[in-house]
Amino acid sequence: MSRKSEAKYDHISIEKKWRERWKERGDFTIDLIHARRPFYNLMMFPYPSAEGLHVGNVYAFTGSDIYGRFMKMNGYDVFEPIGFDAFGMHSENFAIKKGVHPASLVPQNIAHFRDRQLKMLGFMFDWSRQVDTTDPLYYKWTQWIFVQLFKNGLAYQKKEPLNWCPSCMTVLASEQVIGGECERCSTKVEQKEMIQWFFRITDYAQKLLDNLAEIDWSEITKSAQRIWIGRSEGADIDFGIDGLDEKLRVFTTRPDTIFGATYMVLAPEHPLVEKITSPEQKKAVENYVRETMEKSEEERIDEAGTKTGVCTGGYSINPANGKKIPIWVADYVLIGYGTGAIMAVPAHDERDFEFAQAFNLPIIEVISPDGKEHELTEAYTGEGVMIHSETFNGIDSLEAIPQITRWFEDRGLGKKAVNFRLHDWCISRQRYWGPPIPIIHCDTCGPQAVPEKDLPVLLPDMEDFQPDGSGKSPLARSDEFVTTTCPKCGGPAKRETDVMDNFLDSAWYFFRYPSTEFDDRPFDSDRTRKWLPVDMYIGGNEHAVLHLLYTRFITMALKDMGFIEFEEPFKTFRAHGLIIKDGAKMSKSRGNVVNPDDFITRYGADCFRTYLMFLGPYTQGGDFQDKGIMGIRRFYDRIYRLVCAGNMAPGMPDDKGLVTLVHKTARDVTFNIKNLEYNTAIAFMMEFLNGMTGADTIYKKPVEILIRLMAPFSPHLAEELWERLGNEGNIFNAGWPEWDDSKIVYDTFQLVAQVNGKVRGTMEAPTDISKDDAIAMAQSNENVGRFTEGKNIVKTIYVPQKLVNIVVK
RNA sequence: GCCGAAGUGGUGGAAUUGGUAGACGCGCCGGUUUCAGGGACCGGUGGGCGCAAGCCUGUGGGGGUUCAAAUCCCCCCUUCGGCACCA
Numbered sequence: 001m002s003r004k005s006e007a008k009y010d011h012i013s014i015e016k017k018w019r020e021r022w023k024e025r026g027d028f029t030i031d032l033i034h035a036r037r038p039f040y041n042l043m044m045f046p047y048p049s050a051e052g053l054h055v056g057n058v059y060a061f062t063g064s065d066i067y068g069r070f071m072k073m074n075g076y077d078v079f080e081p082i083g084f085d086a087f088g089m090h091s092e093n094f095a096i097k098k099g100v101h102p103a104s105l106v107p108q109n110i111a112h113f114r115d116r117q118l119k120m121l122g123f124m125f126d127w128s129r130q131v132d133t134t135d136p137l138y139y140k141w142t143q144w145i146f147v148q149l150f151k152n153g154l155a156y157q158k159k160e161p162l163n164w165c166p167s168c169m170t171v172l173a174s175e176q177v178i179g180g181e182c183e184r185c186s187t188k189v190e191q192k193e194m195i196q197w198f199f200r201i202t203d204y205a206q207k208l209l210d211n212l213a214e215i216d217w218s219e220i221t222k223s224a225q226r227i228w229i230g231r232s233e234g235a236d237i238d239f240g241i242d243g244l245d246e247k248l249r250v251f252t253t254r255p256d257t258i259f260g261a262t263y264m265v266l267a268p269e270h271p272l273v274e275k276i277t278s279p280e281q282k283k284a285v286e287n288y289v290r291e292t293m294e295k296s297e298e299e300r301i302d303e304a305g306t307k308t309g310v311c312t313g314g315y316s317i318n319p320a321n322g323k324k325i326p327i328w329v330a331d332y333v334l335i336g337y338g339t340g341a342i343m344a345v346p347a348h349d350e351r352d353f354e355f356a357q358a359f360n361l362p363i364i365e366v367i368s369p370d371g372k373e374h375e376l377t378e379a380y381t382g383e384g385v386m387i388h389s390e391t392f393n394g395i396d397s398l399e400a401i402p403q404i405t406r407w408f409e410d411r412g413l414g415k416k417a418v419n420f421r422l423h424d425w426c427i428s429r430q431r432y433w434g435p436p437i438p439i440i441h442c443d444t445c446g447p448q449a450v451p452e453k454d455l456p457v458l459l460p461d462m463e464d465f466q467p468d469g470s471g472k473s474p475l476a477r478s479d480e481f482v483t484t485t486c487p488k489c490g491g492p493a494k495r496e497t498d499v500m501d502n503f504l505d506s507a508w509y510f511f512r513y514p515s516t517e518f519d520d521r522p523f524d525s526d527r528t529r530k531w532l533p534v535d536m537y538i539g540g541n542e543h544a545v546l547h548l549l550y551t552r553f554i555t556m557a558l559k560d561m562g563f564i565e566f567e568e569p570f571k572t573f574r575a576h577g578l579i580i581k582d583g584a585k586m587s588k589s590r591g592n593v594v595n596p597d598d599f600i601t602r603y604g605a606d607c608f609r610t611y612l613m614f615l616g617p618y619t620q621g622g623d624f625q626d627k628g629i630m631g632i633r634r635f636y637d638r639i640y641r642l643v644c645a646g647n648m649a650p651g652m653p654d655d656k657g658l659v660t661l662v663h664k665t666a667r668d669v670t671f672n673i674k675n676l677e678y679n680t681a682i683a684f685m686m687e688f689l690n691g692m693t694g695a696d697t698i699y700k701k702p703v704e705i706l707i708r709l710m711a712p713f714s715p716h717l718a719e720e721l722w723e724r725l726g727n728e729g730n731i732f733n734a735g736w737p738e739w740d741d742s743k744i745v746y747d748t749f750q751l752v753a754q755v756n757g758k759v760r761g762t763m764e765a766p767t768d769i770s771k772d773d774a775i776a777m778a779q780s781n782e783n784v785g786r787f788t789e790g791k792n793i794v795k796t797i798y799v800p801q802k803l804v805n806i807v808v809k
Numbered sequence: 810g811c812c813g814a815a816g817u818g819g820u821g822g823a824a825u826u827g828g829u830a831g832a833c834g835c836g837c838c839g840g841u842u843u844c845a846g847g848g849a850c851c852g853g854u855g856g857g858c859g860c861a862a863g864c865c866u867g868u869g870g871g872g873g874u875u876c877a878a879a880u881c882c883c884c885c886c887u888u889c890g891g892c893a894c895c896a
Contacts, residue, residue, distance in 0.1 A: 230895065234896080250896080332896095334894075341896095349896070352896085583821095623820090624821095625820075627835060679823085683833035684832095750829075752829050759829055803877090807876045
C-alpha cells in the first residue's frame, strides 16, 4: 500500500464534524430538573483577556473536563458550565492601555474566547447556562448579596489605614497585596487612611478554620488558608498607665513571661501615643511617627530586623508585680495585629531582645531551661522553669500559662483571648469597572441600602472612566449618578460611588449557573438543593486565600442568613499545577509563551489536550517542550490506522497475557483518572496499544475498550473511531469499561535471585511456586552458584512472587 | 528568617505497606521500506570495564537502620512555592 492512499488522521475535519454533531444533538445541555445522578463539575471561570486564552487556562480546563467526561461515562448527569469573570481591574487596566472603553472591549474578548477558542477545545460545556459578571442581570444579584450582608450587619464602613495601589489608584484588600505589591500590577502599595466598606469575614474566622478539617481539598490549599487565618491563642492583659486613668491592653501568647516584661511598645498609629507622651519627648515621638507613616510597605519589609523606635517618656505599671516600666513607640509593633501594643519581654522574644539591645533596655530572664540563671546572648523562646517570677517560681512555663491567665482573670486584669491575623475584607474600589456599591448616603438617615426593587444600580455609561487618584471613584464625577433621594426619608441624598471588589463577583458565580433562567432570584432553592454544593472544583492554587476564602465566607453568610442549607461551597477541591516551558516560567519577556491556537491547528485539540496532561502529574504541573507533542500524535496516528485498517477479529483474544493486559489497563487507567494522575493513565494506554499491536491478530473488543478509555482525553477522535467501529450514539453514553480483577492474573513471574542483596539472576517461575522450590530454583542458577560457592548460607529470604535473597558469609 | 514541597539518564517524567531503578514519551544511534527531506516499521540507548558471559557503579551530598533503601531515620546542600517584625 502506498503512503498516499494510507488512511490519514485528519484532525481538522474530524474535530469540526464532532463539534457540529455535539451542538446539533445538544449532548451537553443537561436537564437540570430531571437529572437522576447530578454531578456538578466546576472549573474556575476565566478573565476574558484580550490576549486570548492562555495555555494555563487550557491546562486547567482540560484536566477538569477529563474528570467531568469520566464521570459522565460512569453514569452521572454531569453539569459542566463556564462563564466569564469580566469585571475588575484586569479588564479595565487593559482597556485603559488600549484606549478603548471596557464596555466595548469586554464583549469582543468574550466572543473571541468563547467562539474562537473555548469551543475549539472539546470541552463539554453547557453553553445554555453561561455567566457574565458584567451583565446587569448578573450583577444585580451581586449587589443583592451586598444588601443582604448590610442588612445583617456583615457589611459596614470604617476608617482604617489601608493598602493603596498608586498605579491602580484604589485601595486593596490585604489578600490582594502580595509581598507588599499589588496583586494585579505589582506596584508597591502605600498606606492610606480612608473610610471604606468592609465585610465581616473575621466573624467567620473560627468556622473557616475549623471546617478545613472536614472538607476534601488539596492539602496545600488548606494549609495556605490556615496560615492566612492565623489563629493564635493567648491572653489579653491590661497594663496600667502611670499618672493616667487609662488601660493599656496588650495581647500575648506568653503570659508566663510577664515578670520579664521590661518595657512596653505601642505601634506608631496607636491612639494612646499622644496621651502618654511626655512634653520632653513630644517632638521626638511626633517625628518618629511621621517618618514611619511615610515609609512604604517595602521599606518596612526591608528594614525588618533593624529596630527603630523612640521613648515616649510615659510609664506603664506591670500588673503582675506593680513595677514601673517605660513605654516606647516602635514600628516593629503593627497596629493591625492584636491590640497594636505589646509587653516586651526581651529575654524570651527575639524581636524584643534585638530592640532591648539596640536601646540598652534591661533584660530579665524568667524562663530557664534548667532552672538556673544564664547570661543571655539571644532570646530563649522555648519552655522551661519559671524564675524571677515571685510566687510562680519553680513552675513549668507551659503549666503557668493557664495559671497566670486565671490569676489575671480573677483580678479583672485580663482574660484568655484568641487572635486572628485575618482582617475584615475591604471591598471598596475607587474604580469604574465593577458593580456599584448599592448604598445611598443620606445626611439625616445615614447610609441606606438601595431597596431591592431598585436593583441593579446600573453602572453609568461614562466616556471618561479613568481613575484619577483622588481617592474617589470615577463614578463620583457623574452628578447624574450621584444625585438621588433617600429611600427612607425621601430627602436629597447621594449615591455611594465606589464599586465592589472583583472577588465578590466570583464569590458566588457557581450559585448562578444552575439558575440562570430565573430573573427574580439569584438562585432557585430547589435547583440549589439539587445541584450544590459543587461536587468537584478544580483550579489554581494562586486563589487559595483570595477567591477560595472569600467564597467560603459568602457561602457561610448565605447559610446563616437562611438562603441555603450548607456552609461549604465545594465538597472537593483540587489545585492543579503550573505549566512551565523548557524549565522556565512562561512570560512575554522571555518570548517562550505557548500559543494554544498554533498547536490546535497543527496537531488538533485532542492531541494538545492529551499532551498537556502527559507532561507530568496534573496536580504538580509540567514542562512543555514543543517536540514532545509528536509522541502523542504518533500514538493517535497508530490508533487511527489500526481502526481504519479494519481487519479485526471479533470479540476478545484467547491469549491470556492479552486478556490480562486489557483488564489491567482498564483498572489502572480508571484509578489514575480518579486520582487526576492523567500522565500515567496515558502511559498505560500507550503500553496497551503496544501490547495489542505486538500480537498477530487484532481483536475488536480490546480496541473498543481503549477508545472508551481515551475518550475523556480525546473526545473528538474517540467519537470518530467509535462510529467507524460501527457503534451508534454518543460514546459518552456508552459506559465506562469494566474490568474483572480475577482476570488480572499471571501464570508465571520473573523470579529474582539475589545473593547478599545483589541481583545475580532472573528466571521465570510459576506463580504458585512454593518457597522451597523457589529457593531451590534460585540456587540452581549458575551465576548465583558462583557467588555462593564455598560460602556459608546464613539465611534465605523469600518474598512471594518477587525474589529470593541468599545471605552468605 | 519561618513553614511546606521537591531533587531520579541528554530530556519530561515512572516506580513509596522497603523487594529487578529508569515504565511511558522526547531526543539520540543503527537498520528496514526504490524512503529524499519534521513518514512508517524494527532494534539499541544511565555511567565505567569487558570480545563475550558478566562485573563494578549509580536516584543532590554525607552518615545510619535492614538480608534488602529512590523509598525509613539523622545531618548538610540546592531549587521551587507560601508567609514575612503576627507579640
